[in-house]
Amino acid sequence: xxxxxxxxxxxxxxxxxxxxxxxxxxxxxxxxxxxxxxxxxxxxxxxxxxxxxxxxxxxxxxxxxxxxxxxxxxxxxxxxxxxxxxxxxxxxxxxxxxxxxxxxxxxxxxxxxxxxxxxxxxxxxxxxxxxxxxxxxxxxxxxxxxxxxxxxxxxxxxxxxxxxxxxxxxxxxxxxxxxxxxxxxxxxxxxxxxxxxxxxxxxxxxxxxxxxxxxxxxxxxx
Amino acid sequence: xxxxxxxxxxxxxxxxxxxxxxxxxxxxxxxxxxxxxxxxxxxxxxxxxxxxxxxxxxxxxxxxxxxxxxxxxxxxxxxxxxxxxxxxxxxxxxxxxxxxxxxxxxxxxxxxxxxxxxxxxxxxxxxxxxxxxxxxxxxxxxxxxxxxxxxxxxxxxxxxxxxxxxxxxxxxxxxxxxxxxxxxxxxxxxxxxxxxxxxxxxxxxxxxxxxxxxxxxxxxxxxxxxxxxxxxxxxxxxxxxxxxxxxxxxxxxxxxxxxxxxxxxxxxxxxxxxxxxxxxxxxxxxxxxxxxxxxxxxx
Numbered sequence: 001x002x003x004x005x006x007x008x009x010x011x012x013x014x015x016x017x018x019x020x021x022x023x024x025x026x027x028x029x030x031x032x033x034x035x036x037x038x039x040x041x042x043x044x045x046x047x048x049x050x051x052x053x054x055x056x057x058x059x060x061x062x063x064x065x066x067x068x069x070x071x072x073x074x075x076x077x078x079x080x081x082x083x084x085x086x087x088x089x090x091x092x093x094x095x096x097x098x099x100x101x102x103x104x105x106x107x108x109x110x111x112x113x114x115x116x117x118x119x120x121x122x123x124x125x126x127x128x129x130x131x132x133x134x135x136x137x138x139x140x141x142x143x144x145x146x147x148x149x150x151x152x153x154x155x156x157x158x159x160x161x162x163x164x165x166x167x168x169x170x171x172x173x174x175x176x177x178x179x180x181x182x183x184x185x186x187x188x189x190x191x192x193x194x195x196x197x198x199x200x201x202x203x204x205x206x207x208x209x210x211x212x213x214x215x216x217x218x219x220x221x222x
Numbered sequence: 223x224x225x226x227x228x229x230x231x232x233x234x235x236x237x238x239x240x241x242x243x244x245x246x247x248x249x250x251x252x253x254x255x256x257x258x259x260x261x262x263x264x265x266x267x268x269x270x271x272x273x274x275x276x277x278x279x280x281x282x283x284x285x286x287x288x289x290x291x292x293x294x295x296x297x298x299x300x301x302x303x304x305x306x307x308x309x310x311x312x313x314x315x316x317x318x319x320x321x322x323x324x325x326x327x328x329x330x331x332x333x334x335x336x337x338x339x340x341x342x343x344x345x346x347x348x349x350x351x352x353x354x355x356x357x358x359x360x361x362x363x364x365x366x367x368x369x370x371x372x373x374x375x376x377x378x379x380x381x382x383x384x385x386x387x388x389x390x391x392x393x394x395x396x397x398x399x400x401x402x403x404x405x406x407x408x409x410x411x412x413x414x415x416x417x418x419x420x421x422x423x424x425x426x427x428x429x430x431x432x433x434x435x436x437x438x439x440x441x442x443x444x445x446x447x448x449x450x451x452x453x454x455x456x457x458x459x460x461x462x463x464x465x466x467x468x469x470x471x472x473x474x475x476x477x478x479x480x481x482x483x484x485x486x487x488x489x490x491x492x493x494x495x496x497x498x499x500x501x502x503x504x505x506x507x508x509x510x511x512x513x514x515x516x517x518x519x520x521x
Contacts, residue, residue, distance in 0.1 A: 048431070071435070078433035088428050092235075105434035110224050149432070 001026040001188060002047065002157065007056035009042055009212075016042040018212045020056070024190065026156075029183045031202055032192040034209035040192035043209070044159045047190075048080050049073040061156070078106055081150030081187075085162035087142045089134040095121070095145050096130040102153045120152040121145075124178060140171035147178055157188040164195050176201045225438075232442035233449065236418045244450065247414040251454025252461060254403045254410070255501060259462040261396035262497075263489065268392055271485055272385045273354075279377055281359070283345040283366050286373040293371040294343070300369060301345060306353035306362050311346040315339050342373055356383040404504055411450050411508030415443050419516045444509045451505020455498045463488060 002024040009017040017039045024030060032040045045051040046058055049065055058065045060076065068076060089098050099120055103113045121127035124144040134142055143163060150158055160179065164172040176198055183189040191198065199206065208216040237244050283301070285294060294312075301307050313321070318341040353362055359382060363375045419426065429439050466488050473486070489497065 050431075074430075074433045074435045076433075077431065082431050088424070088431070090425055090428065101429070101434075102432040104225055104228055105429065105432060105438050107225050113224065 001061055003057075003059040004043075004046075005057045005059075007046065007053045007058060009039075009046065009051060009053050015212045017046075017053070017209075020209075020214050022207060022214065022217070024157075024188060026188055027183070027186050028188050029180070029202065029204040030188075030190045031199060031204055031206045032190060032209065033194065033199060033206055034215075035194055037211070038194075038209040039212040040194075040209055041161050042212075044082075044161050044190070044192055047157075047159060048082060049076050074105075078102065078153060079156050081153075081155035081158040083143070083146050083150045083158065083160040083163045085165035087134070087146045087166075089142060089145060089149075091133060091135050094131050094133055095126065095137070098134065098145060099130075099148045099152050102149060106153065108153075116152050116154075117148075120148040123151065123181070124148045139166050140174060143167060143171070143175055144178065147175070147182075151182055151187070155187065157190065158182060160189070160191045160193075162193055162195075163191060164193065164198055169197050172197050173201060229438070229441045229445065233445035236422070236442055236446045237449065239421060240414070240418050243414050243417050247410055247450050248453045248457060250410050251407045251450065251501070251505075252457035254407045255455050255458030255497070256461045256465075258396070258400045258403045259458055259489075259497070260465075261392065261399050263462060263466065265389070265392045265396045266489060266493075267486055268385075268389050270487055272389050274485065275381075275385060277351075277354070279354070279359075279382060281347040281349060281363060281366070281375060281377040283347055283369075283372055284342040284374045284376070285344060286371055287342060289343075289371040297369055297371050298345065301347065301366075306350050306358070307347055308350040309348040313344045313346060315341055315343045318342070318344065356386040404500075407451070407454065407501075407504050408508040408511065411447050411454075411505045412512045414450060415447050415509045415512040416516065418443060418446060419512060440513050443513055444506055447509025447512075448502045448506040451501040451503065451508070452498060453501075454505070455501020458501075459489070459494055459497060 004020050004022050007017060007020040008015070020039075020043065032043065034040050042051065046053055046065070047060070049068060052066065060079075065076070090101075096117055099117045100113050103116055108116070117130070118127055121130055124147050126141060126144055126148065129137065129141065134145065137145065143166070147158075147160075147163075150160075158179070163179075164175055167175060172195065179189050179191060180202075191202075193199075206216075206218055207214065208218075283297075285297065289297075298310070298312065301310050316339070319339050322341060347366075349359065349362060353359065359377060363377060366372060366375045426439055466486075470486055
């Protein structure tokens with residue numbers, strides 16, 4: 001479903017990713033491991049079209065991202081759910097409004113928005129907090145709202161960049177379980193992390209990056 | 223529907239979030255537009271005054287003393303056939319003398335001393351609207367002068383031409399000041415929108431990340447800019463109207479300008495609507511410029 005062929009990316013001549021080739025199948029759960037600065041975030045940015053590679057090709061569902069017109073990038077992002085370490089929730093909007101944003105930008109009808117937002121909030125166990133504002137929630141709850149927003153429009157792939165970076169081990173387990181359940185429903189999940197707690201809980205394919213290079217590619221058992 | 227409500231709500235939220243900046247932008251825009259408006263108002267009034275005076279200006283076509291009745295009829299027919307002539311009145315020598323005596327009774331004895339009536343017969347010509355400009359009037363007078371039997375053609379040329387050139391200067395000044403101050407308004411609104419974009423950059427990033435189109439992201443800011451321009455221009459009309467009424471009141475209370483206040487007019491409703499729409503367009507343009515510079519939606 002996702003293919004990268006000899007992808008390289010530079011920032012002001014500094015190498016961020018070097019000659020990355022990998023393939024992700026539909027329904028896979030992938031852990032993207034590596035220390036800070038390894039290139040994990042850059043790889044995720046390439047997958048949502050926020051950055052373009054200097055070399056190589058990226059395909060998503062057979063479509064080359066290099067050939068996307070600027071007006072097609074929003075359409076790509078509607079198929080990809082994104083979860084970030086700093087949540088990126090809008091503090092002055094309710095939980096419901098935050099989660100409904102991806103549907104709103106697509107022009108979904110009111111009924112569809114209500115139904116899908118309720119489903120997404122139920123999936124993360126926070127449907128009873130839909131009228132609250134993010135600053136009134138715990139960090140774990142804010143991350144779960146962020147996950148609800150990422151899955152609300154049924155993306156084909158969920159990208160998470162250090163999703164447990166701000167969470168304690170207990171909350172980390174909760175979030176990882178949530179990703180597992182989303183993956184179990186058929187959504188491809190790619191989690192970029194340097195947190196060994198995550199690695200210990202996931203029995204999935206692990207791709208390790210270091211200084212922009214793909215250094216290992218293995219199946220790990222928890 | 224929910225999407226439209228969202229966009230409108232966001233535009234309103236932008237305005238409320240940056241309340242002080244918004245108020246300053248609207249006030250500055252209003253005063254800027256009011257400055258342009260003063261020139262426009264001056265132009266509109268002088269033009270109205272000029273066209274009212276042009277309507278009153280009549281051309282006197284004096285006949286030579288020795289013209290026969292036949293020649294006079296030919297001149298009359300020629301003038302009547304002229305499309306530039308709207309109205310024509312014949313004033314005989316006797317009528318001219320009677321008019322003079324009626325207007326200047328104290329000086330009538332001067333003419334009696336001459337023995338015979340020295341005043342010429344004439345045609346009083348009112349020109350058609352299309353021929354009332356100073357150039358057209360001069361051309362017509364030259365042409366009338368060449369008609370056989372016509373002695374002299376007179377009209378208040380200097381006054382008409384001075385008024386026409388004054389109106390032209392005011393028009394030019396209004397255009398120059400208008401362009402400069404409109405550019406200033408666009409810049410003020412552009413800066414306000416830039417501040418709004420800066421204060422909400424995180425939200426813009428989030429919208430981009432979840433697949434919002436560039437249009438979806440831009441619309442609230444374009445609406446905000448348009449609203450600022452609209453409010454600014456509407457407020458400038460209120461300021462102008464207040465200033466105009468104050469001026470008219472002052473004029474009315476000064477006996478020297480008796481009757482002038484009746485000639486003063488404010489912008490007609492259609493022009494007020496056009497001015498408000500111009501404000502809306504300038505605000506929209508300011509927003510658009512800021513969005514181009516901000517370059518959201520690229521990442």
